[in-house]
Amino acid sequence: MSLPIESRVTLSSDAFICDCQRRIWGTTSSPFNNLVGITRALKKKGVVWYAPDIEVKNKNSVFAEFKGVQASTTLAISRIARATNALVVPYAHYRNDDDRTYRLRIFPALDNFPSDEPIADTRALNRAIEAIIEPHPERYWWSIKRFKNRPEGEKKVVSAKPTTPYRDLNNPIF
Structure with missing residues (x-):
């Protein structure tokens, strides 16, 4: 089955996404x-396709829990x-062990989405992520800015870079 897929991404460093964009539109834009x-x-x-974990700093985002940390999350979706x-x-697309191919996993559509509470919807998106x-x-992009900007009065959660690429989800290193 083939579906046309639109994307809000204008440029991606992910080879898989770039390849898909080139095949669909002939460009990565x-x-x-x-x-x-x-x-x-x-x-x-x-x-x-819309990346819900890319921060937007304006009235269209709120802080919602993500792995126990308040993370800037878009209301747009x-x-x-x-x-x-x-x-x-x-x-999700997961890189296979051969480092050349990917496995695509489609999750069920979010239940009761959107709800009557946009902030609860952002938490539902974060649970999906x-x-x-x-x-x-270890393959998640932990350094994205949604973790660096903090709610007013909260301390930064940025810490020293880890010595290994693995980041413990119960103790994320940003």
Whole structure:
């Protein structure tokens, strides 16, 4: 089965994502790089990929728990799903042991999403991300800025770089 997939990503360092974007559009740039284009695509029953764990610093984000730490999380997915009646279906791609191929895992659509509480929706998204990274936490992008910006009055959670690539999910090193 083949589906057209739209992406909010304009450039990716992940070879798998870049390859998919090239095959779909002939480039790594998305033809839908704004919310209007994404909303239009979804209303036409299109498929859109949107990274919920990339921080946006504005009124469209809140701090929601992620592995026991408050993390900046976008409200956009909840709002887009409400406006378009779209399902939110988490997926993951995992690099195989040969370091050349990937396994794609499609998770069930989020239940009761969007809810009447956008902040609760952000927590649901974070739980989905937690499930996605569970098999390979060492491969998660722990250094993204959503952990560096803190709620007012909270101490930074940035610590020294680990000596090994593994990061314990119960004691994340950011």
